[in-house]
Amino acid sequence: MARIDLDLAHAYRPDPKEDADYALLPLQMSFEDGGAYALLGPSGCGKTTMLNIVSGLLKPSHGTVKFDGRDVTTLTPQQRNIAQVFQFPVIYDTMTVAENLAFPLRNRGVAPDRIRARVGKIAEMLELNGQLDQRASGLSADAKQKISLGRGLVREDVSAVLFDEPLTVIDPHLKWQLRRKLKQIHHELKLTLVYVTHDQVEALTFADRVVVMTRGRAVQVGTAGELFECPSHRFVGHFIGSPGMNFLPAMLDERGGLRVAEQPVATGGVALDAALPRGTPFSLGIRPEYVTVDEVGEGVPALPGSLTGVVAQVQDIGTYWLLTVRTGAHMLKARLPAHASPPPAGATVALRVLNPHTCFYGADERLIAATAGAATAGARQEDLA
Numbered sequence: 001m002a003r004i005d006l007d008l009a010h011a012y013r014p015d016p017k018e019d020a021d022y023a024l025l026p027l028q029m030s031f032e033d034g035g036a037y038a039l040l041g042p043s044g045c046g047k048t049t050m051l052n053i054v055s056g057l058l059k060p061s062h063g064t065v066k067f068d069g070r071d072v073t074t075l076t077p078q079q080r081n082i083a084q085v086f087q088f089p090v091i092y093d094t095m096t097v098a099e100n101l102a103f104p105l106r107n108r109g110v111a112p113d114r115i116r117a118r119v120g121k122i123a124e125m126l127e128l129n130g131q132l133d134q135r136a137s138g139l140s141a142d143a144k145q146k147i148s149l150g151r152g153l154v155r156e157d158v159s160a161v162l163f164d165e166p167l168t169v170i171d172p173h174l175k176w177q178l179r180r181k182l183k184q185i186h187h188e189l190k191l192t193l194v195y196v197t198h199d200q201v202e203a204l205t206f207a208d209r210v211v212v213m214t215r216g217r218a219v220q221v222g223t224a225g226e227l228f229e230c231p232s233h234r235f236v237g238h239f240i241g242s243p244g245m246n247f248l249p250a251m252l253d254e255r256g257g258l259r260v261a262e263q264p265v266a267t268g269g270v271a272l273d274a275a276l277p278r279g280t281p282f283s284l285g286i287r288p289e290y291v292t293v294d295e296v297g298e299g300v301p302a303l304p305g306s307l308t309g310v311v312a313q314v315q316d317i318g319t320y321w322l323l324t325v326r327t328g329a330h331m332l333k334a335r336l337p338a339h340a341s342p343p344p345a346g347a348t349v350a351l352r353v354l355n356p357h358t359c360f361y362g363a364d365e366r367l368i369a370a371t372a373g374a375a376t377a378g379a380r381q382e383d384l385a
């Protein structure tokens with residue numbers, strides 16, 4: 001297994017001049033030895049480009065790729081010792097399942113008893129052991145893709161195993177099982193894994209760390225918890241979560257008075273973080289899970305840390321209620337637990353948007369370091385309680 005360091009950019013067109021000319025904007029990133037990573041982002045953000053640069057299928061137009069400190073930029077996938085699993089099964093139909101799994105090992109002259117043991121182990125992990133002697137040609141698309149996964153995982157000496165949307169052809173129920181299986185396999189085999197997907201659930205269940213990408217940029221690398229709690233870029237807040245983070249325009253006046261969504265918001269006398277600009281607009285970000293909704297009567301003064309809004313829609317999603325609340329020209333989503341009694345459409349509500357989970361953003365980037373933000377917000381919460 002290898003640690004992989006990228007210090008590069010890539011443009012498919014010669015002589016790139018502006019950001020839009022790059023499939024990957026300049027980035028420095030490392031995949032730790034034995035880590036499980038997902039590259040997550042919408043179509044066209046550069047995931048496959050990054051994966052192909054790691055594998056050696058594509059040479060970056062600028063910069064270097066290093067495996068364990070060694071420059072491998074010009075080496076082929078074989079020379080880099082990479083295993084790859086693609087969207088669609090790549091197997092030999094005329095061979096049995098066991099022969100297919102053994103193929104990468106036989107190719108490298110591994111001893112027969114070692115091959116038997118390893119094939120047995122991988123087949124067991126992927127629950128293919130009942131089918132080892134069957135010909136691959138008669139199997140379902142799901143089973144064939146499991147064989148492809150097994151072939152990617154069967155060698156112990158690879159630098160990394162790369163997966164490009166490997167569960168696309170898999171039945172949705174089995175998909176869920178296989179994601180969990182891959183995670184277990186990673187814990188057991190300690191391989192360096194890089195997994196491309198546009199599905200956040202897939203990325204967050206499989207990977208220890210997720211690289212969130214948008215428009216050729218890796219905007220945050222983090223655990224599921226970090227991406228949820230402290231999105232360092234607005235895109236991460238928007239892309240991760242269901243629904244994504246709410247963003248509202250905010251501003252602090254010279255005397256520290258806060259306005260959010262064009263309404264004054266009482267901060268309960270607690271100073272907001274010094275990193276917030278005065279007199280310049282910024283955004284307040286709050287996840288629907290962390291908005292507290294209290295029904296209020298006409299003329300009741302606003303609670304500290306809260307905005308006033310009117311419920312526009314109440315949806316029963318089954319495991320939670322989703323409220324859409326209009327506050328001035330803005331819409332805000334709030335998730336309430338299934339056992340809550342949500343206010344009806346048309347009710348006037350106070351929306352608490354200042355709490356330990358509140359984040360603040362400049363144009364796109366988060367304005368407060370995660371720890372500083374949490375500490376400040378923590379103090380604020382006590383004061384507001």
Ligand SMILES: Nc1ncnc2c1ncn2[C@@H]1O[C@H](COP(=O)(O)OP(=O)(O)OP(=O)(O)O)[C@@H](O)[C@H]1O
Pocket residue numbers: 012023041042043044045046047048049050198
């Ligand atoms: N061979 C190529 N020649 C020119 N442009 C390309 C080529 N391959 C990809 N691109 C462009 O580079 C950008 C990134 O593409 P890439 O395939 O890496 O994105 P992706 O995130 O993997 O998307 P998808 O999920 O649709 O596969 C896109 O704008 C795409 O059109």
